[in-house]
Amino acid sequence: MNDIASEHSAIDLNNPDYYFNRELSLLQFNLRVLEQAMDDNHPLMERLNFLLIFSSNMDEFFEIRVAGLRNKLETGTGQPGPDGMLPAELLREIGRITHEAVDRQYHILNNILLPALREEGVDFLRREDWTEAQAEWVKKYFREQVYPVLTPIALDPSHPFPRLVNKSLNFIVPLDGKDAFGRSTGLAIVPAPRSLPRLIRIPDEISGDGDDNFIFLSSMIHAHVSDLFPGMKATGCYQFRVTRNADLEVDEEAEDLASALKGQLLSRRYGDEVRLEVADNCPRHLMHYLLEQFELGEDDLYEVNGPVNLARMFTSVDRPRLHYPPFTPKVHPTVKKSESIFDAIDQEDLLLHHPFQSFQPVISLLAEAARDPKVLAIKQTLYRTGTKSEILDHLETAARNGKEVTAIVELRARFDEESNIEGARRLQEAGAIVVYGVVGYKTHAKMLLVVRRDGDGIKRYVHLGTGNYHTKTTKLYTDYGLMTSDKSIGQDVHKIFQELTGMGKAARLKQLKHSPFTLHPSLVEWIEFETVEAQAGRPARIIAKFNSLTEEKIIQALYRASQAGVQIDLIVRGICCLKPGIAGLSDNIRVRSIVGRFLEHTRIYHFHHAGEDLLYCSSADWMDRNLFNRVETCFPINHPALKSQMLEEGLQYYLRDNSRAWLLQPDGSYQRAQPAEGEERFMAQQTLLDTLG
Incomplete structure (x- = not known):
């Protein structure tokens, strides 16, 4: 084992050859979107829409990414990233x-x-x-x-x-x-x-x-x-x-x-x-x-x-x-048979998988809370809500009904600034407390907290999600949401809201991890735990799904884990700066991207952790901005049945996908996955539509 460790330590993990450029990786995602226009498994008008989405994506790429590079070039402020490319070469x-x-x-x-x-x-x-x-x-x-x-x-x-x-x-x-x-x-x-x-x-x-x-x-x-x-x-x-x-x-x-x-x-x-x-x-x-x-x-x-x-x-x-055949997302069965959303959450934790399952329980929680005399307070983060929003309507109603409504409105959500300013104005006029987050940090966490009388005490009802409180995108993006009345989770969410509206030291949380405080060190710690397990000859496994991977220390931790023998599967929709499949460095890491009918948006982290199977959902990607410059939440899936369900539907289905998956190669290109000879086509999104929708 010492010889292996010595051999691995000789590899310089800061070598620029071991990293893909962030902007070029984002371009590769846009090219995968463009290729959907050539896929005759999509209906014809949907193929046209993919072509137009490519245009929209490229507009934003030039408006933000290219504009930023040009500014760095003109001001002489451009520093190479881990890949070593300077702005002029990159442009x-x-x-x-x-x-x-x-x-x-x-x-x-x-x-x-x-x-x-x-x-x-x-x-x-x-x-x-x-x-x-x-x-x-x-x-x-x-x-x-x-x-x-x-x-x-x-x-x-x-x-x-x-x-x-x-x-x-x-x-x-x-x-x-x-x-x-x-x-x-x-x-x-x-x-x-x-x-x-x-x-x-x-x-x-x-x-x-x-x-x-x-x-x-x-x-x-x-x-x-x-x-x-x-x-x-x-x-x-x-x-x-x-x-x-x-x-x-x-x-x-x-x-x-x-x-x-x-x-x-x-x-x-x-x-x-x-x-x-x-x-x-x-x-x-x-x-x-x-x-x-x-x-x-x-x-x-x-x-x-x-x-x-x-x-x-x-x-x-x-x-x-x-066009794609229409579908109606199903309402969670426990919600469907319950008279009140509070009763449903009291019965069990609710795991919602959008767009295959309806977002309506979240709307119902706000609607009931707005008129329920037992509800004392509602607190919610709002990153993107849209101009016509049921969410805002119910928060307004709650405030006018005398509830203590606190909204953390992120005004700087790119391209949604104007609608967020208008939403903040509406809430303020209704009597809600509106806070714009923390100076220098975007509030990207997706949290909803309802405080309700319960006998002589109070009870907290919580929704935590991987996606925005935007009813339109809940039908277009894949996301997870957890609704729970778990006491410790409710206390953790309450403490994070206190951080956002008040001042003080970082909250000590029991269940949640959050940026910019505990999430990054926790991720590195979990990866390193798997590394030690593999070095000791014990089972070690990491499966993670998110939108982008750019953070250098996490990439290096994954490289070390791969060298130790940890089997790692990453499902990364967009940017991936890690290079998989390099002998002696990342030959135990596989990276795939799923591009299909719905925009992949879930963030799921799974670590074998000596058989404990740690499973977390999060609002955060593994990017510098999410881990250091934003307020993000990462919440555990604890219930065994829900954990098993998410492992299968949220991760294993995507690893089995042989029709909508693109496999990242060591040279930065992506190869379309194909069913092996005699193997049936398997599409994660379609399977979820068939089983959940």
Whole structure:
């Protein structure tokens, strides 16, 4: 054993060759999403949606990740991560990969999906394919619905190049002739207002063929752009879109964080430019003109064969065979047969697996608590709730009914800041106590606590989850939630709320682990325990499922565990900086990613722990930000039946998946899992739909 330990200690775990770059790993996830558009096991409209999700993901990648790298490069503040890559090298590699990916995206759209949809009676019509009746309808629609809200901007000394909103659809239009004032500027910009739909369905009576026919707003504007410049001739009309830095810089020490953040939201629309997308039929001199206006280089230019704003192409057609079959999540059986949600939780701990099981018990807990005279207080963290939220409705009602309602609202949840500010305002007006968390730490924990009279004392009812209190995403993301009246768990949650609203030393918790205090050291300790067990020749096993793995000390602990012989399976949806399968280092580690109908979002940690089978759920990924810069919770699954259920449904199903899984290779590529010869296809999500849904 000493010889083996000596051999392993000779390996330098700080070697950059043992780490994948975070940004490139995130890009690999986006590429796996794109490949879903090629998978004919998905219904056709869902394949199109995956293509559009790829666009949306890439928008955010440029707005946040690329923008951050460019800023580091310009300010000279970029330090290499564990992988050793500097911003300049990384930006070049990102540019190479993304240009290839975008070309592939539009190839899939134009040559595979659109023709296949056309055969199914769903057609996105090009101008040259319009019938005479369709062209007349378009002309009328343009004059009545589009023309009145367009604002063409001629470019001349008194009309400089306009400041264009982030990701907005625009057109550059070369002109011939002179206008009413005798001006001949030669160029104009036409922004497309965001109030206008990007896709317009042609009425059935105009199509006349029973098909679902759609026309792009860009095609309408192109066809009638000369109408915007009376007496002049538009000699071209070319779409373009600029992507800007959308990361917000907010003074954490501001006296009023909500006001400070609200003031920064406008800057997201007009941040520094990071990418230019232009229709590929645009003349080169106009492309270069736009690049000059935005102070971008040739590498920042993306020429696209189709709409530049694919993310807004989402649509639906009433053709069931082109969509996933609908399903209704089942209500937990104990809840279903109980008159009160409090009675159900008193009977047993409730483990909810979304979206396969309904989120309604959580809504019911709030709804009952809001009107139950025995309920004294409700405390809840709110990270993302959405603009129309039953959660907020019930919290408002509870506050107006005289309950002590405390909401920890995380205003800095990226891209949800505005709705969270509005939600905080609503709760404050209803009389709730609203707290914005802790300066310097995002509150990402998912906790709900209801304090209720129970005889001469009180009883705490708790919901802890891996996902947000957002009723829409509970139908789209896989997540776990635990509802319990366990005394020690209730006390732990109460202490964490006290931390968030008051001041004092870190709470001493009995059952929960939490960031930024005990979660990271606990994870390292649990991994090291398995390492010691393996070195002693005893069974050792780790299975973990989360969204991303970047934290260097945890990766190194996993490497040491692998060297000792611990069998490790990681189910990592997105970023993974650990390299599996390296001889002598990580040959006992396997990494897989599941990409399917639902977005994988559960965080589950399992350690054999000398036969105790420690099993935890958490709001935290194994990332630096979650473990050191956020408030996160990690809660145990203690009940033997629930533990067995989660091990099978939450982990083993995903390890068996041979159809939706992608296996990470030592070189950073992902290989699609395939059933072995004679083996039946197994899809974790579909199996859960069949058994739970």
